[in-house]
Amino acid sequence: MSIFTAACVQMRSGKTVADNIAQAEGLIREAASAGAHFIQTPEMTNVLVRSREELMERIVPEAQDATLARFRALAADLGVWIHAGSLAILLEGGKVANRAFLIDPAGSVAARYDKIHMFDVDLPNGESWRESATYEPGQQTMIAELPWLKMGMAVCYDVRFPAIFRTQAREGAGMLTMPAAFTRQTGEAHWHVLQRARAIENGAYVVSAAQGGVHEDGRETYGHSLIVDPWGKVIAEVNSDAPGVALAEIDPQEVIKARQRIPAIANERSFAVCRTQAGSEPALEETLA
Template sequence: MAFFRAACIQLRSGKTVSENIAVAETLIRSAAGKGASYLQTPEMSNVLVRSREELLDRIADEDGDPFLARMRALAAELEVFIHIGSIAVLSDNGKVANRAFVIEPAGAILARYDKIHMFDVDLPNGESWRESATYEPGTQTVIADLFGIKVGMAVCYDIRFPAIFRTQARAGAEVLTAPAAFTRQTGRAHWHVLQRARAIENGAFVISAAQGGTHEDGRETFGHSLVVDPWGEILAELDHDEPGYVLAEIDTAMAVKARQRIPAIANERDFVCATADGLKEMTA
């Protein structure tokens, strides 16, 4: 069991990487000054641009990405963990990785995670997104060890796929994460309930920093960065879509207690699904 102060850093990332770095750094310094030792930024912290051609003009590979380099230096200077919710980085195959990083206080990269689920959807208001046209999906879930605490990594649309979070909880994760750039439309409908559901069903904290507001490329994101406790209560929320941050105290004893009260993970059983074609084996 452990205790730490977490910060969700809410951004409104635009097309200019240097400007996004400056905003993120200012907010991180302020939150760290108030005792945060784990600071999480949203999905696509380095740049948010819809055009594939514009995106490719603005990003680099991991070794050359200025946002990642600055966050590594900042983590070392402030002696904190910085969890980059994700940045766009060039992959070896010509596609782009939507990649999250956890940076330790010495400035080294502790863990990487590539977003698994691509947001390929057509929404009722006419919005259409095809992330798979640009991004290469990841293939494995990742758990980082911070302060001796297991922290599961996920990104945005992953929140709609409970198996990732259940797999992490089964492996001992007490803190789950889903930093995001949720659309305003889907955020209004589902953001809070999805975050709370993942926390409740796994008896774990969920920490999710978000993009918010109207961006340079015209997209609208929901904001409302929040921290949910293992009983499903919202501990802290930035109740708007403006850049800023919110702080919450994380005590992993709460996860232990929640899992003792409702031992859903321990009580899981394998089962089969009866179909017209016969029985097909299923796993929880």
Template sequence: MTSFVAAAVQLRTGRDIAANVETACDIIREAARSGANYIQTPEMTHLLEASKASLMEKIRPEEEDLGVRSFSALARDLGIYLHIGSLAIKASEAAVANRAFLFAPDGSILARYDKIHMFDVDLPNGESWRESATYRPGRQSAVVDLPWLKLGMAVCYDVRFPAIFRAQAKAGAQMLSAPAAFTRQTGMAHWHVLQRARAIENGAFLVSAAQGGKHEDGRETYGHSIIVAPWGEIIAERDNDEPGFTLAEIDPAKVAEARGRIPAIANEQEFELATVTAPVEALT
């Protein structure tokens, strides 16, 4: 297996789909000119819209979506594997899919993945998010054969659920992904440790393109698009929240090396969980 160059594109997506697609395409072209064979963009690449009513007005079903058409053509024109971290796709008149796409160099859709875990949280700074009120969760993970290795697909909040990544690694994934729109608050606390943990525990590369900065709909995201090696070292990072990209060489041999040193996947055992209740008298 030969090495290849991966790029993580950082965006500050706004409320105008056409403008966002144009900006993303410009940065993707620049990354391709810099030698990237596989390019990943963040979650919600072509629209960040907090208002459900406005979101539903702007988005379209997959077959009518401007982003799907544009990114398919761009992958074909550049001859690259283009991983669009996710797009808001109309799944029905009442539901939205947070859907990732992997386009092949001929422009065809090689794989899709709908985000499984919904970000329903109340943060200490007063931010409150209820993705499940708008988005329909996915039910199926995805592992895709690329020419160099196998890629596992996930999105943003999924990174807090290790079982997805373990299942992908056990299915042969050597590179994992978690393109994101992490809030600034959670990103400052947990972004780097979560990315490194998922890479280390699975002995896999992890590529996570990110949204960054203050967006038109009022939210603020952390940025810091990142590429982590199987031993846990950060090999590329856009160390800010500004749009752009970061590059790293991906050598699949590093996966076998890391898994040989710490064979956690091979050593994993099935187990039963016992629950024990202390007698009441022990508490007196």
């Protein structure tokens, strides 16, 4: 298991797909020139627009998606793995997939993952989001085989649901991915601690490219794309909300070392859940693995 270099590409995607492709390509080429073998872009790389009507005017089925086609050509041209953090993909029936793609150096799609958890929230600053009104949630996690180690795939809001990443780690994933378009408010409060927590509790690298800045549709995202090592140390960061690239070496041996030091996965035990009611004995209701 050899060491390789991973890169996070931080973007400020807007409403125009062609402009977003050009922005992503420039940053991907920059990362490849700096020695990256694996390059990840953020959630909603191809288009970032809040209006459902405007979104539907701009997206197409997977087979026709220009961003995916360009990334496949780029991967083959540069000889790198490209992880499109996610693209908005039109589905039959008028819904949309928030879909991540892993593209190998031959330009083939090696894995796909549809975001499972929908960001349906009302934030204290008045922001309100209902992803489920537009997007079709995924139904399964994805663990992809890279030449160096196994990679678990997730997107943005999934980071708040640690069972996904524990499942991936149990299945041998040594690198967890959480490309995102975190809001500024939630990012300032939770971004770093969530990324580091997922790394620490699973003894795994975390690679999370992000959107950053004020976008054409008026939303503001946090940026701060991160790479975290299996001990929870941030080893690379775009330390702002501006477009840029963060690179770090990924050493699979560090995953083995972290899991030997703190064998939390090996030490897991199933346990029972008991609930009490006034005037009655505690009742055993279920067992959790």
